[in-house]
Amino acid sequence: ADKVTLQLKWVTQAQFAGYYVAKDKGFYEAEGLDVEIKPGGPDIAPEQVIAGGGADVIVDWMGGALAAREKGVPLVNIAQPFKKAGMQLVCPKDGPIKTEADFKGHTLGVWFFGNEYPFYAWMNKLGLKTDGGPDGVTVLKQSFDVQPLIQKQADCISVMTYNEYWQLIDAGYKPEELIVFNYSAMGNDLLEDGLYASEDKLKDPAFEDKMVRFVRASMKGWKYAVDNSDEAAGIVMDNGGQDENHQKRMMGEVAKLIDNADGKLDPATYARTAKALLDQKIITKEPTGAYTTAITDKAIK
Amino acid sequence: MDSFRDKLIPVTSILAGVMVVWYIMAVILNAPFQRDLDRRAGETPDVVEFIGKTMSQPKPTLPAPHQVAVNFFENTFLRKITSNRSLVYNAWVTLSSTLLGFAFGTALGIVIAVGIVHVATLDRSLMPWIIASQTIPILAVAPMIIVVLAAVGVTGLIPKALISTYLSFFPVAVGMVKGLRSPELTHLDLMYTYNASPSQTFWKLRVPASVPFLFTSMKVAVAASLVGAIVGELPTGAVAGIGAKLLAGAYYSQTIDIWSALVAGSVVAALLVMVVGIAGRIVDRAMGGRPA
Amino acid sequence: MSDLLSLSSIAPRSWQGFAALALLAGAFLLWPLVDVTPGYDVTTGVLIFFLLLLAIQFDHFPPVARAIFLFIGAHGAAWLLLAGITGNEGSARASFYLMLAAAWLLAWRCVTVLSALRPTSRWAATALRLIIPAIFGAWILIIWEAVTRGAGIPFILLPPPSAIGVRIANSLPVLAADVRQTIFKAVIFGYVVGSGAGFLAAIAADRVPFLRRGLLPIGNMVSALPIIGVAPIMVMWFGFDWQSKAAVVIIMTFFPMLVNTVAGLAASGHMERDLMRTYASSYWQTLFKLRLPAAAPFIFNALKINSTLALIGAIVAEFFGTPVVGMGFRISTEVGRMNIDMVWAEIAVAALAGSVFYGVVALFERAVTFWHPSVRGG
């Protein structure tokens, strides 16, 4: 079988259920692939891993991939399983912020490590400065949990619909006690989890074929995971996930982002993402050739 | 042994004091969130009930000692040792890369020290850079090291062990330079009057004279090595190990897990330092050391 | 000059010289240096050979002249090699590395010659003490530059030092703000408070034997713990700003100081303490006049250890949540943005700050413990 190494963006959890399901259910095997899934972590940059040859394909957000592309790692989006963004900003209802107009002068928690672009694009759109001055907002680099809100260190924090949001619920907040700013709902979403491979390698037809099979099997895995979310959560647990209930809920939420599991990239969201990055000077030139529909077209007939 | 008895009472009473302070702090630190919770739930518990609740939150700001103890006990003794949730298993994962890194680090430190003591060029050029190397924030470099090593096909235990090596070679190198230079001038002169060869002087004089220094610095090195292994586990995807437990705990705000992982780390650290200490004492005794 | 030309003196005088000559021959046979055209032009190539041969030849001269020519030859050649590879990244052939190795060997020879010099003037001795490690450090950078450029290592894995240098020069305001946040707020405060508290606790433990017997075993154990693990907890308790970083630094520096000071207070000799007894000196008199001065080497040892620990602690703590400034913040975000050169710029600044910090403590140590054999001796 052909070997494929997949580098995830984060630790093993239902966010990546499709790949684990595809592996466990033998979808990869059926395509003649032997796939190794490498979990990520807080300081693992998948772009670095693929640049160093440690992976054939990575799960990444478009922002990081375009930045890397400009730095000489020619990443190409070959599939986009997540159609919508899972990120949102939440504020407690009894706090000072009720609408976008209330942000001024308050402290907002944001994730960095490539996850900050949507937030800055949004603030840019609102015309708010982010340098901590009185007519802007104060930005905190938030840890990967919901403590800043519980400890009242921030007025609003970033959460993923499928993950940290539920930690807040666990911590005793009721959904009706929270104000939610969802990036997708606001039309501010940038592309999240997509599959990226190296442009150079894709020129090799054999590799391209391998990727077609990989994407086909992965999307089959995603479909299965969406349809059987409890079983998918169990598979994630078997592969090192933590806290089964949490994974089940996460699977449920992730399913909402997948849509119809065809992995096709939406050009409008792509354009928005590229523009946001340009506006923030994360990249300096309009990117070209940063995605291809060739793979998904062949994979999903 | 009677020094042990001398220490027993003070140590236990100070530990008891720490416990009391810990409980008080737990109540104080957990109180605001509990108040929020009660307010949202519309409850008004009395003081005793309230204190009881502050000490039984599932994700407290500061877990009470008994919460940590229970968690530690469950994860140490009630889980299958091969289970990913067993602290014994995770401690073993960390321990193995600690030991490997410690072995590398000690060897590297000794080699550097021998070089510095014997080669004038190294003596004069290397030392400032060895010190500078230790001021590099290792956690920042660790992920990159791991990625670069993965790029050349080195994965698993070795990358973590290399971070341990990086942290542990320093105390050994510094200690051994001191140790290999510790023979008194008359002892060196004596060797010279015998027309001893450099290797004879090295093995018969410098090496034995440096042994106490070696073990003292190995104690520091083994602790540094453990820190390295834990740091090295953070960016490897939090698969297994004490570092992974810490990270997973932080990721899900499972403070009790963090604390019991910390306790596990402490136990490992204490054991490692103790083992090195005992080895040192055995060697010292074998070399005719004078009992203290 | 005739001596230079006479055949008998063509042979190099050191093994480094021989090896360098052999490497040069190899490089000549495997010409050219890079895979691409135009690559190196002929004049540059000849100049590199000439410089290296010159360095090998001048090994026959008196030490100072020898060192100067070795220095010029080795570093001039290295400079030309690096200048040529820039723009031709990833195309280096074996001969490029052979030339580089030859230059490196000659630089080693240069350091060996310099190490053997015994200058009489104090000024020259100090200069030598600085030059020798500087050459060593320069070669770390030269080899790093040559390998990253020569092998064309992707920029986002490991940028060459020249790019890092450019980045430092272009980002001074950002770097300065980060240093202010991390070092001038968190590190200094935490270092002073942590070391101070450790010192006072040591005195208290010394005064109250019960405390000493109880605290020391605990302190010994705690100082071996992976304190880094408390960083997320401190962020949880003390908030995002520098206070939580300072708290981590305080915890990290407290125990080394405690343990060392207690050891130092026990370091004064029996006879010296008996002497104080014969004067019926009070506890505090003995402490200030005998035991603290005798403990100074230990206390400085702790201060030195703490100077590196403090920096690492603060930067690590910033990984778990910060305002959007600080060295740890910058390192972790810029990795995410693939600005690896900025990451290395921060690391370089951290290493520099740490070395300066260490150096300042070491200078203080020399001034205060001038009487200690380890300082007197050298």
Add this chain to the structure above:
Amino acid sequence: MTGASPAVVSASKLGLTFQTSDGPVQALSNVDLTIGKGEFVSFIGPSGCGKTTLLRVIADLEKPTSGAISVNGMTPEQARESRAYGYVFQAAALYPWRTISRNVALPLEIMGLSKAEQAARIKRTLDLVNLSGFEQKYPWQLSGGMQQRASIARALAFDADLLLMDEPFGALDEIVRDHLNEQLLELWERTNKTICFVTHSIPEAVYLSTRIIVMSPRPGRVSDVIESTLPKQRPLDIRETPEFLAIAARVRDGLRAGHSYDD
């Protein structure tokens, strides 16, 4: 003479046993001793016989495990607290971070003397031991002999009536030693101090003392007490007189009696 003056040191049935990990070591056993005011008493005996230990008991640096001892009619502890004696250790024990003059100043600072008084005493005692001109040097810049003299100066600056000296001249060469012996005798005569002096050298003991106490080892006992019949005025060449040699021979015999070669 001894009986008439009031006892400065008086010990009876004094014993001291060290508890070591190898078992108890009896360092002193059954020592009876009375030293009167103005006496110069030397202690001599083989290495390890307990001379230093006895001096340390007098100085309250060790507690006897049996018997009784008084110093100036007080317990040793009270005597120490009233700063009744100066002590010169076997090694110089100078503080390396203090210059010579500040080393001599140390006990004076602790007693809380005025700066002027301190300066006067430092000058006087450093002159006495021939160290003027070295005030600003650090101990490691001096030879062993000079260091030892500085430590003697330090004890003298203290100016107590009782001086306990533990082989103060052990590290010095014979000529310097002779010179300091003369100086010490002169000082003793002039100030009427009481001096307890430990030495390994028979001529030194005989030359200096009014009484020589010979000790024997394991456990340390007083094996002989020899009263000197020499006059108070003692030029250096008194050491060639038959009277001197006779006393020296007695001391040597006493020493040899209690001696075994395997230490």
Add this chain to the structure above:
Amino acid sequence: MTGASPAVVSASKLGLTFQTSDGPVQALSNVDLTIGKGEFVSFIGPSGCGKTTLLRVIADLEKPTSGAISVNGMTPEQARESRAYGYVFQAAALYPWRTISRNVALPLEIMGLSKAEQAARIKRTLDLVNLSGFEQKYPWQLSGGMQQRASIARALAFDADLLLMDEPFGALDEIVRDHLNEQLLELWERTNKTICFVTHSIPEAVYLSTRIIVMSPRPGRVSDVIESTLPKQRPLDIRETPEFLAIAARVRDGLRAGHSYDD
């Protein structure tokens, strides 16, 4: 006797200047010296006059900065490499991690002698210095005197024809010292070794030597050379004979002449 036998050590116009951070220190200046086979030469002089330095030059532990010196007709370096001498240091310098017998074995291991030969030599020399029974003890379990004897045994085990001894008995009490003096004399007589011996004690120098070299300090010079007229057979009580005392007086005068009190 001196002139007839071949010179073991011969120095002419020997000088040695140490370069220190405070400026040069002239430790030896213009030393002329010839030591014949089988002689027992003592060096005596005030502290810091260069006795140790002279011995170290002979042993090739220091290089002279002027003048010439030969040992057994070779340069000191060649002599050292041919293991021409045994050296006893001022301090015992035993290795604390080796037992007494393994300390004595050290030079023998380095020479590469067979185990059996080593054992035989160790036994013989430890017997000689009265340390049998202490073979398996570590240095710290022995008294200072016993340690010094062990270090002498180590030098003797080396069995070189020339013995350089730097105040070997300085740390011992008089009785043990007398005993070792006798033993050393006996050894010297029996083996016809050449011995260079540094001491601070005038009686010791006179008792042991065939020749006494008096040195004076700053810079170290030979200020007097005294040939002993005492017979080779010397019982201990020879020290009370007028002949002995006369030589001792001459040495003392020589010493005093070159002495200044401020070291």
